Amino acid sequence: MIILEASNIYKSYGNKFNKQEVLKGLDIRVEKGEFLSIMGPSGSGKTTLLNVLSSIDRVSQGMIKIEGKDIVGMKEKQLAEFRKNHLGFIFQEYNLLDTLTVKENVLLPLSITKTPKKEAEQKFAELATELGIYEIKDKYPNEISGGQKQRTSAARAFIHEPSIIFADEPTGALDSKSASDLLNKLQHLNRKRKATIVMVTHDPVAASFSSRVIFIKDGQVYTQLNKGNETRQAFFHDIMKTQGVLGGVQHEH
Amino acid sequence: MSINQLIFRSLRKNLKNYYLYVFALIFAVALYFSFVTLQYDPALNEMKGTVKGAAAIRAASVLLIAIVGVFLFYANAIFIKRRSKEIGLFQLIGMTKGKIFRMLTAENFILYYSSLIIGIFIGFAGSKLLLMILFKVTNIEAIATLSFSEKALVQTLVVFSVIYLFIMLMNRWFIQKQTILSLFRVTSTTEVKKVSVLEMLIGIFGLVLILTGYYVSSKLFDGDFATINELFLAMAFILGSVIIGTYFFFKGTVSFLFYLLRKRKGGYLNIGEVLSLSSLMFRMKSNALLLTIITTVSALAIGLLSLSYISYYSAGQTARNTVAADFSFMNQEDAKRFTEALKEKGIPYKEKVIDVIQVKADLTSILENVDSSILNVDLAAMPVPVIRDSDVETIDLPPDQTLFTGYQDYLAQFMPFKKSGQIQLKGKHEGIKLRYLGLEKTYYISYRFTYGFPTVIVDETIFERLKKDIDPKIQKESTVYIGIHISDEEKVEKADDMFQTMNFHAPADSRLAIISNQKYQFGLIMFIVAFLGLTFLITSGCILYFKQMDEGQDEQPNYTILRKLGFTQGDLLSGIQGKQLFNFGIPLILGLSHSYFAVRSGWFFFGTELWMPMLTVMLVYTALYSIFGILSVLYYKKMIKEAL
Numbered sequence: 001m002i003i004l005e006a007s008n009i010y011k012s013y014g015n016k017f018n019k020q021e022v023l024k025g026l027d028i029r030v031e032k033g034e035f036l037s038i039m040g041p042s043g044s045g046k047t048t049l050l051n052v053l054s055s056i057d058r059v060s061q062g063m064i065k066i067e068g069k070d071i072v073g074m075k076e077k078q079l080a081e082f083r084k085n086h087l088g089f090i091f092q093e094y095n096l097l098d099t100l101t102v103k104e105n106v107l108l109p110l111s112i113t114k115t116p117k118k119e120a121e122q123k124f125a126e127l128a129t130e131l132g133i134y135e136i137k138d139k140y141p142n143e144i145s146g147g148q149k150q151r152t153s154a155a156r157a158f159i160h161e162p163s164i165i166f167a168d169e170p171t172g173a174l175d176s177k178s179a180s181d182l183l184n185k186l187q188h189l190n191r192k193r194k195a196t197i198v199m200v201t202h203d204p205v206a207a208s209f210s211s212r213v214i215f216i217k218d219g220q221v222y223t224q225l226n227k228g229n230e231t232r233q234a235f236f237h238d239i240m241k242t243q244g245v246l247g248g249v250q251h252e253h
Numbered sequence: 254m255s256i257n258q259l260i261f262r263s264l265r266k267n268l269k270n271y272y273l274y275v276f277a278l279i280f281a282v283a284l285y286f287s288f289v290t291l292q293y294d295p296a297l298n299e300m301k302g303t304v305k306g307a308a309a310i311r312a313a314s315v316l317l318i319a320i321v322g323v324f325l326f327y328a329n330a331i332f333i334k335r336r337s338k339e340i341g342l343f344q345l346i347g348m349t350k351g352k353i354f355r356m357l358t359a360e361n362f363i364l365y366y367s368s369l370i371i372g373i374f375i376g377f378a379g380s381k382l383l384l385m386i387l388f389k390v391t392n393i394e395a396i397a398t399l400s401f402s403e404k405a406l407v408q409t410l411v412v413f414s415v416i417y418l419f420i421m422l423m424n425r426w427f428i429q430k431q432t433i434l435s436l437f438r439v440t441s442t443t444e445v446k447k448v449s450v451l452e453m454l455i456g457i458f459g460l461v462l463i464l465t466g467y468y469v470s471s472k473l474f475d476g477d478f479a480t481i482n483e484l485f486l487a488m489a490f491i492l493g494s495v496i497i498g499t500y501f502f503f504k505g506t507v508s509f510l511f512y513l514l515r516k517r518k519g520g521y522l523n524i525g526e527v528l529s530l531s532s533l534m535f536r537m538k539s540n541a542l543l544l545t546i547i548t549t550v551s552a553l554a555i556g557l558l559s560l561s562y563i564s565y566y567s568a569g570q571t572a573r574n575t576v577a578a579d580f581s582f583m584n585q586e587d588a589k590r591f592t593e594a595l596k597e598k599g600i601p602y603k604e605k606v607i608d609v610i611q612v613k614a615d616l617t618s619i620l621e622n623v624d625s626s627i628l629n630v631d632l633a634a635m636p637v638p639v640i641r642d643s644d645v646e647t648i649d650l651p652p653d654q655t656l657f658t659g660y661q662d663y664l665a666q667f668m669p670f671k672k673s674g675q676i677q678l679k680g681k682h683e684g685i686k687l688r689y690l691g692l693e694k695t696y697y698i699s700y701r702f703t704y705g706f707p708t709v710i711v712d713e714t715i716f717e718r719l720k721k722d723i724d725p726k727i728q729k730e731s732t733v734y735i736g737i738h739i740s741d742e743e744k745v746e747k748a749d750d751m752f753q754t755m756n757f758h759a760p761a762d763s764r765l766a767i768i769s770n771q772k773y774q775f776g777l778i779m780f781i782v783a784f785l786g787l788t789f790l791i792t793s794g795c796i797l798y799f800k801q802m803d804e805g806q807d808e809q810p811n812y813t814i815l816r817k818l819g820f821t822q823g824d825l826l827s828g829i830q831g832k833q834l835f836n837f838g839i840p841l842i843l844g845l846s847h848s849y850f851a852v853r854s855g856w857f858f859f860g861t862e863l864w865m866p867m868l869t870v871m872l873v874y875t876a877l878y879s880i881f882g883i884l885s886v887l888y889y890k891k892m893i894k895e896a897l
Contacts, residue, residue, distance in 0.1 A: 056817055056897065077821055084819025095814045099531040103520035109818060111523040120521055137520070156818075 003163055003196050004030040004053065009062030011048055011219075022048045023059070024219035030164070033194040035187065037207040039239070040216040041246065046200045047168060049216065053198065054087055054166040055079045067163050084112045088157030088165040092172040094149035096141040102152050103128075103137040109160040123159055131155050131185055147178030151185065158189055167199040171206050183209040204243060208236035215246055222246060260360050267336070273799060275368050277328035280795075281321040282372025284788055286409045287380035288317055293402040294384065313781045317788065322416050324792045329420050331803050333427050344433045354428050358421055365417055373409060377401065383784070390565070391776030392769040456509045459501025466495035470854040495847055499548050502843070503541040508534070524820050528828025532808065533835060543800065544840050547793045551844030554789035555874050556851040559867045560859050561779040563852075566869075567860025568771035574659065574861060575700040576764040578605065578736030579745055580752060583701060584759035588735040591755065600748055601740040607644045609702045609734050611636045611727045612678050612719055614709065619674035619689050634679060636727045638702045639709045641716035645697055652712045655687040659696035661705035663857040670707075678709070680722030685715060698734040701760055731759060790874060794881035797837060801885040805892045812896035822893050829889045837882035845871055 011023040022045045030036055040046050051057035053064060055071050064071050071082060088109070089095070096105050103124060110120045128134040131151045136144055144152070150170060157165045167186070171179035187209050190197050199210060207213050209232065215222040225242060227235045264271075292310050343353050470491045473484070511534050515522070522531065533540075579602075582588040588604070595602050613634040620632060642650045650656060655676065670692055678685045698708055711719070739745045749765040812825055849867070856863050 077823075080816070080819050080821040082819070083817070087819070089817055091817075095817075097527065097531075097811050097814060099535040099811070100522070100527060101520065104522050104527075104531070107521050108524075108527065108815075111521060112819065117519065117521055121519070124520070 001032045002029050003032045003034075004028070004064075004066050004198070006053060006064045007062065009052060009064065010060045011045075011052055011057070012060050022219055023052065025062075026216070026219065026221055028053070028214065028221070030196060030198060032196055033190070034212060035190045035197045035210040036199065037210040037213045038198065038200045038216060039202060039204075039207055039213055039243065040222070042202065044216050045219045046202075046216065050166055050168050050198070050200045054089065054164075055083055084109065085160075086163045088160070088162040090150070090153050090157045090165065090167040090170045092169040094141070094146070094153050094173075096149055096152055096156075098141055101138050101140055102133060102144065102148075105141070105152055106133075106137075106155045106159055109156060113160060115160075124155075127155050127158055130189070145178070146174055147181060150174060150178070150182055154182065154186065154189075158193070158195065161193070161195075164196045164198060167197060169201055169203075170199065171201065171203060176205075179203075179206065204236060204239045207239050208232050213239055213242075215242055217246060260356055260363075263339070263356075264360050264363065271332070271364060273802065274328050274332045275364065277325060277795065277799075278365065278368040279372040279375060280791070281325055282369050282409065282413060283376035283379055285314075285317055285321055285412065286373050286376030286405065287383055288314060288784065289405040289408050290377060290380040290402050291383055291387070293405050294380075294400070309778060309781055313785055316785060318412055320785075320788055320792055322419070324796065325416055325420065326423065327796050328799060329423065331799050333424055334803070335806075337431065340428060340431065341433050350428050354425055357424055357428070361417075361421070361424075365413075365420075369410070369413055373406065376409075387777070387780050390772065390780055392772045452505050453509050454505075455501050456505030456507075459498045459504070459506050462494045462498030463502065464498075466491045466498060467850045469494075470850045473854040474857075491851075495552075496545070496549050499843060499847075500541060500545040503544045504538065507541075507839075508537050511537070524815070524824045525828040525831050527815070528825060529831035529835065532804075532832055536804070540800075543796070544836075547797060548840040548843045548847070550789050550793045551840060551874075551878070552847035552851065554786040554793075555844060555848035555871060557782045558786040558874065559848060559852045559870045560856065561775070561782040562866040562870050563856055563860040563862060564775045565772065565779045565860075566866035567862050568768050568775065570861045571771060572764045572767035574661070574696045575767055576736075576762045577659075577696045577699050577734075579739045579748065579764050580737040580761065581699040581701075582735040582737070582757070582759065582761045583699075583729075583731035583733065584757065584761075585733065585735065587757040587759055587761055588737065590757075591752065591761075592737065594751055594755070595737075595739075595748060598747065598751065600744045602748075603738040603740060605644075605736040605738065607640050607698055607734045607736070608716075608720075608732060609638050609640055609698055609708075609729075610716075610720055610723055610732055611702075611729060612639045612680060612709070613637075613724070613727065615677040615679065615684075616670075619671045619676055621669040621671060635706075637706055637709050638698060639678065639711060639716065639719060640697060641713045642710050643713045645710060648710055650690075650710065650712045652714050653686075653688055654690055654712070656690045656693060656710045657707040658693040658710060659703065660692055660707040662861055664705050665857075678711070678715075678719060680719050681724045683718070683722050685718070687711065687715070699736075699762060701762070702729055702734060790877055794878055797840075798881045798885050798888075801833070801836065802888055805885075805889050809892050809896055812893045816893070816897040822890075825893045826886075826890055829893070830886060833882050833886050833889075837878065837885070841875060841878055845875070 006026065006028045009023055009026050010021070012019050012021045014020050026045075026049065028049075038046055038049060048057065052059050055074075059072060062072070066082075066086060069082070071079065074082060096102075097108075100108070106124055106128065107120055110123070115123075124137075125134065128137060131154060133148060133151050133155060136148060141149055141152070150173075154170070157167075170186075171182060174182065183206055186197060186199075189195055197210070199206070201207055211227045212224060214224045223242060225235070225238050230238070292314060340353055340357075343356075344350070348356075469487060473487055473491070511530060515526075515530060515534065518526065580591065582591065592602065592604060614637045615633045616635055616637075617632050642648050642656075648656060655678075657670070660670070672691060674689045676687055676689045678687060692707060696703075696708070697710075702708075739748050745765060749763050752761075752763045753766070815825060816822070848871075852867055853863070856867070860866070
């Protein structure tokens with residue numbers, strides 16, 4: 001089942017005289033339960049694509065459907081409504097509210113959907129244990145490490161069981177240990193909960209955790225790789241090779 | 254790029270940051286300069302002499318410096334905090350702290366003194382307006398002309414230069430204690446994490462202190478504090494306990510209640526609570542002092558404004574109570590000459606003639622607490638004015654009953670009457686026992702007969718009996734009151750002009766003349782107090798508003814996150830409204846309550862009406878104060894809108 005479908009999307013910034021086209025007729029399809037990575041050199045439009053797909057930014061032209069609903073024509077209020085029910089977010093900067101504890105941060109999306117307190121409590125306990133943040137639930141964001149913050153952020157994205165979770169460079173600010181830790185958890189949640197994840201990254205290691213990688217260059221899809229039955233290691237090497245062809249900075253390994 | 258270029262560039266680029274600071278400065282200078290111009294205006298010389306106004310004005314101008322100084326320090330503190338990143342950057346590229354300070358000082362100098370000049374111009378224009386208002390409230394008929402006073406200019410320049418020096422010192426200190434690291438990192442820790450037993454106790458103690466203060470204030474003039482020294486001690490105690498109590502209230506009680514509320518939620522907060530409750534708790538400790546100051550200043554302003562407005566407002570009522578008509582006479586001949594003059598000019602009027610005799614009365618059984626020593630009168634044989642019921646249209650009494658009417662409030666404080674009881678009127682030979690029905694508010698005869706004590710109304714037959722049995726020794730110079738009511742309200746002034754030109758044999762009063770005399774006496778004081786009160790209001794409102802702007806900017810990243818998560822602008826705004834209701838509402842409500850108790854404890858020294866003037870002041874204050882609350886919500890609205 002196709003959960004996200006974007007066809008022929010254009011996005012440009014600036015005015016009539018100084019126009020910069022970032023996305024030039026891009027097509028993307030995401031299946032339900034998929035863990036998709038979007039890669040590309042910097043300036044290729046990765047983050048713009050993610051913002052557009054996740055309804056934070058608007059396209060200049062084109063069609064985007066999530067679960068069969070066209071989100072391009074939606075009004076600001078409808079979009080907000082849509083985001084809070086169907087989408088989850090993990091950002092590069094942890095994006096937690098300093099004023100709230102870990103638990104309060106995680107439960108935030110549930111307060112909108114008016115989930116009963118008991119159910120919310122149960123969901124939190126389950127998810128927080130899986131992500132290993134249950135012990136720090138009453139701490140404030142400035143008292144915990146970067147990895148813990150990002151896992152809290154991930155818990156917030158998963159708690160209301162959204163149709164799609166968008167992650168923008170989730171490992172960007174983490175050390176390699178915390179990063180692989182987080183990615184393992186994401187992979188685990190993707191498999192166990194059949195959660196659909198769309199992740200933007202420039203890190204081939206992070207991308208190798210996903211099931212499919214799309215490469216974009218100059219605002220268009222360049223190519224894509226499927227993991228299939230390969231091992232993560234083999235998939236990682238494929239990604240590296242493609243990236244080399246793509247003209248990104250070659251990794252020395 | 255030389256350092257001079259750097260100064261001008263950063264000045265240009267920072268104008269957006271500066272506008273708040275510039276506004277605060279211009280406003281403060283204008284306020285101060287207009288007041289000082291008034292102080293040196295020759296038109297005021299006459300007034301200063303009359304009401305010891307010189308001292309009052311000087312005291313006020315010192316107070317004004319204090320308010321303005323605090324206000325500017327605060328604006329500067331917010332302003333320099335906003336630029337801390339920039340300062341860090343300069344340090345990073347190798348500028349010494351001294352050089353950064355010199356740069357900031359030069360930048361500030363240009364800004365400060367150009368705002369000072371603009372402020373002086375605005376202040377000069379404003380002072381004319383102020384003078385016109387002053388003339389209006391003091392009933393002086395003069396054209397407000399102003400001369401530019403050099404003395405005022407010099408004084409303003411000196412005062413603000415001194416403030417500038419202090420601000421620079423503060424900046425120097427700020428730059429000195431910063432390290433490059435701390436300038437880049439905004440420390441963000443929540444201030445209320447766990448509430449200890451000690452804090453709980455502090456919270457409860459705060460409430461107790463406030464209530465004790467209120468209680469003592471209600472007992473202040475009940476005779477428990479006999480000497481002036483005791484009275485002063487009691488007042489100092491009230492002031493101290495209420496202010497400290499307020500501080501503890503914000504520091505302990507509020508934190509404690511918030512903590513309980515949040516704990517009960519078990520981590521499951523809705524959007525409104527996220528933006529109000531948790532955001533308030535995040536800064537509670539450091540805000541406690543500010544909120545206490547705002548509360549105290551508001552209470553002070555409302556209290557002073559209420560008292561002075563009570564005296565001003567009561568001028569009309571006092572005059573009405575004193576004269577009991579538009580004009581009053583004690584001599585038929587005087588009255589006749591005046592009414593003939595009225596007829597000549599074609600001014601319609603009504604004449605009311607009431608016979609008044611003085612009779613000794615035994616009031617001991619209807620007085621609440623019989624402590625006649627303060628008033629130095631014999632309560633068992635106190636001379637009171639007596640009139641007959643047929644002279645008062647609306648009242649008809651049976652022979653064995655009596656009604657009191659018109660009792661001045663400050664006397665009523667010391668000698669309150671019971672609701673009903675028995676009194677005895679004593680003529681020279683005969684005593685008449687009457688049932689006392691109660692006290693009414695209307696005044697029927699002038700102060701020259703009553704001296705503030707109530708008028709006793711009795712049945713016609715009783716009146717005749719008393720009149721025959723009269724004691725000549727205690728009578729006033731006349732036993733007849735003649736009140737003239739001018740039927741056409743607009744012609745009272747004309748009649749008053751006539752009254753002023755005539756000479757009378759016996760004492761005669763004009764209501765208008767008494768009003769203008771009262772206004773002349775209290776007008777200047779009221780003007781000064783109102784000026785200070787408004788300054789308090791505007792500065793405290795501005796400080797809260799600035800503070801909220803600061804918080805709004807700090808919290809903008811949070812709004813970005815929340816909007817990304819799918820909360821609408823409306824959701825966020827409703828949370829913000831809750832927060833502002835607390836930030837502006839709680840100091841206001843506490844301030845209103847403080848000032849209510851303060852005013853209640855001693856209002857009767859100032860006039861005859863409590864509720865009307867006090868409520869008017871409170872309503873106007875609340876309305877003006879709310880403007881700042883609304884402004885801050887609008888500011889937040891902008892922040893939220895720009896967040897995504």
